[in-house]
Amino acid sequence: MIKKILLPIEQLDPLNPVLRAANRHFPSAQIHLLHVVKLPSTNPVPLPTSSFGEYVPVMPDPTTEGRALREAEEALHALGKGEVILSGNVVQEIVSRATRGYDLILMGTAGKAGIDRLLLGSVAEGVLREAPIPVMTIRRDVDIELPDFRRVFQRGILLTDASPWAEWGEAYVKMAFADTTWQRLHVVPDETQMAMLPLSLTGIHLPIERNQEKLEEAEQHLQQTGGGEALLGDPAQVMLGRAASGEVDLLAISTRPRGLLDRFLYGPVAAQVVRESPVPVLVARLHPSE
Structure with a gap:
């Protein structure tokens, strides 16, 4: 609480x-x-009346x-x-x-x-x-x-994966927002949309095969840890789509320790979720001491 x-x-x-x-x-x-x-x-600025362009602190x-x-x-x-x-x-x-x-x-x-x-x-x-x-x-x-x-957060989406910081983040949000009904969501990035990357970065399998393999791994992890939904797509777009549906009141994302943001908060994804979400966004970072 x-x-x-x-x-x-x-x-x-x-x-x-x-x-x-x-x-x-x-x-x-x-x-x-x-x-x-x-x-x-x-910061020093040039004196407007100086013919020598001296700089003085303001x-x-x-x-x-x-x-x-x-x-x-x-x-x-x-x-x-x-x-x-x-x-x-x-x-x-x-x-x-x-x-x-x-x-x-x-x-x-x-x-x-x-x-x-x-x-x-x-x-x-x-x-x-x-x-x-x-x-x-x-x-x-x-x-x-x-x-x-809504005065109280009733329904939330928790973006998760198999990482330890996601596990910590889930424990935190369920403790801090105990009255909220949480839906666990694991979004697997669609490798068929990564056409600009060298083939070596997509592994030895074709992108479609890799997608299926990662999706099955995500589904298995969710089943073993309490259930949830796994799907292919862009994490930011999926979360924003769910938020725009009007069916959720809160989005929650976990981040890595030592100040490094995980892939869900890397680059434009973080800015897009925080900027465009019509509902509040909770960012929970695992502290090194925890």
């Missing part, structure tokens, strides 16, 4: 859709807000910083419990607080239009790779006032 949540928040507004969704999805959890006031860049203005902090603290205090900090490294601030008794980091995304500023580029990658606790993303454009918005 999720008891304590770290919610990095950029928009200090009571109508913030991610904050409202967090309160609806986790009504009994303690939600700790974290707002980071980023320091301006101190130093922060203490008066401006203090005013920004006070205004942010007042706005955050009106929303709930949390803290406002001044920092130039958002990822570091989020990750460094993750081990302070939190069960989950909750972050907002902007949907198909792209990932919001908090999740842009290295910030999203850094949090997903480095966070020692699971991370959940929620779309900011989902209207929680709609009648079909």
